[in-house]
Amino acid sequence: MTKLVLSIDINASRETVWNAITQDAPYRIWTSVFQEGCYFEGGWNTGDSIHFLAHDEDGQLAGMASEIAESRFPEYISIHHLGYVKNGVVDTTSDAAREWAPSFENYRLEKLDENTTRFHLDMDVQEDYYTMFENLWPKAMALLKEVCEEADQSPKRITVLAMVGGEEGKVWSYWTDPDHIQKWNAASDDWHCPYAENDVRVGGRFKSTMAAKDGSMSFDFGGVYTMVVYGHRIGYTMDDGRKAEIVFSFQSDKICVIVTFDAEQVNSVELQRGGWQAILDRFKQHVETT
Numbered sequence: 621m622t623k624l625v626l627s628i629d630i631n632a633s634r635e636t637v638w639n640a641i642t643q644d645a646p647y648r649i650w651t652s653v654f655q656e657g658c659y660f661e662g663g664w665n666t667g668d669s670i671h672f673l674a675h676d677e678d679g680q681l682a683g684m685a686s687e688i689a690e691s692r693f694p695e696y697i698s699i700h701h702l703g704y705v706k707n708g709v710v711d712t713t714s715d716a717a718r719e720w721a722p723s724f725e726n727y728r729l730e731k732l733d734e735n736t737t738r739f740h741l742d743m744d745v746q747e748d749y750y751t752m753f754e755n756l757w758p759k760a761m762a763l764l765k766e767v768c769e770e771a772d773q774s775p776k777r778i779t780v781l782a783m784v785g786g787e788e789g790k791v792w793s794y795w796t797d798p799d800h801i802q803k804w805n806a807a808s809d810d811w812h813c814p815y816a817e818n819d820v821r822v823g824g825r826f827k828s829t830m831a832a833k834d835g836s837m838s839f840d841f842g843g844v845y846t847m848v849v850y851g852h853r854i855g856y857t858m859d860d861g862r863k864a865e866i867v868f869s870f871q872s873d874k875i876c877v878i879v880t881f882d883a884e885q886v887n888s889v890e891l892q893r894g895g896w897q898a899i900l901d902r903f904k905q906h907v908e909t910t
Contacts, residue, residue, distance in 0.1 A: 621723065622747055624754060626871050627740045628761045628781070628878060632768035634694040634729040634737045640767045641697065641727060650763035653756050666691045671705050685710040689724065699725040701744075720746050739764065754783050758876060759897075765880070776883040780897040782904045783874045791868060791875045792851050794907050796820045801828060804906040807898040810834070822848055826856070860884070877903070 630637055640646040642664040651658040655674040662670030666688055673683035682705060689700040703712030703721045711717045723744035730738040739761065745753050758781035765779045784791055794800040798816040805813035805828050815829040824845050831838035847855030847865075854866040862882035869876045879900060883889055 621720070621744050622750055624743045624745045624750065624757065624872060625741065626757055626761065626876065627738055627869070628758075628765055628876075629732065629867070630737045630739055630765045630768045631735060632737060633735060634731050636768050637729050637737045637739060637764070638694040640764055646767045649767050650760050653760040653763060664688055664691055664697065670699070673705060680707050682706050685712065695729055697727045699727075701725060720744075737768075754872060754874075758783055758878075762878070776889065777880055778883050778889060778893050778896065779878065779880045780893060780900050781876060781878050782897075782900045783872065784877055784904045784907050785874050786907045788851050788868070788870065788875060791877070791907055795866070795868075795877075795903065800906065803910075804903040805899060806830065806902060807895040819845075820848055820854075821845060824848075 640650065644659065648657075648659055651672075658672065658674045660670055660672050662668055664670065668688045668691075670686050670688060671683055672686065673681055676682045684701050685703045685705050686699050686701045688697065690696060690698040701721050701723045703710060703717040704714075705711075712721065725743040726741070728740040728742075730740060732738055741757060741761070743753070743757075762779040762781045766777065769777055786794075794804070796818055798818050801816040801818065802813045805816065810833050812831060812833055813828050814831055816827070818824075818826045820826075822845055825842060826845070827840055827842035829838055829840050841858070843856045843858040843864075845854065845856045846863075847853060852868055855863070856865075857863050862884060864879065864881035867876075867878040867880075869878070877900065879896060881896065883892055
């Protein structure tokens with residue numbers, strides 16, 4: 621068993637984040653990353669029994685049987701996983717259950733200011749499943765951030781994340797160097813980025829040309845930098861007035877790249893999230909394979 625440790629800053633109060641974790645409707649949204657239709661049965665108070673459930677590929681109800689080891693509103697939740705649930709039957713004694721249970725999944729909500737919360741996760745994970753959870757949890761945290769910030773703000777903002785293996789300097793360089801931008805800045809294999817310029821300083825401009833490889837269409841994506849903290853954070857305003865922020869933080873021996881941006885009104889939130897996530901995933905692949 622190894623420990624997965626991650627965190628993300630959410631522009632919402634601790635109470636809002638707590639509610640997004642413990643209330644049914646928001647919980648179903650941000651946990652859908654792990655499996656569509658995830659939900660819980662039980663309570664979130666210390667000592668409560670709680671089951672985390674979804675229907676498997678065979679249509680059978682399955683999940684985890686757990687209890688709340690500790691609950692301190694609005695600061696801390698410790699979930700003690702005890703075993704499996706299969707077809708309504710709790711299994712805590714089989715070899716399969718004992719391979720990973722008992723284990724703990726802990727959430728700590730750190731108050732940075734009245735309207736900002738740092739969500740900390742630490743979770744016991746079997747080594748065979750570490751990479752899977754390391755990839756899934758950042759996406760779940762991105763959705764958690766969206767749910768919480770939408771509850772506290774009117775403009776819709778979207779967040780995508782990726783855990784990128786590589787030294788801090790390399791990750792920053794590959795993100796900001798136009799030669800590298802051209803290699804990863806596309807949402808699918810039938811698109812590419814034939815041109816990029818990037819003046820990484822406050823007041824500096826950037827522009828990338830996004831084009832279909834068959835020449836059927838292209839467009840320029842550009843804006844002006846409003847914040848640059850070398851190796852850590854970038855903020856910019858796009859040419860259409862929307863804002864975006866990129867945070868680079870060292871977590872679990874990798875660089876967690878968190879991109880948050882104002883949604884536009886033409887395409888669906890799901891389409892926008894999918895496109896930006898695809899680009900970020902290509903960036904991760906480029907860094908880790910070159």
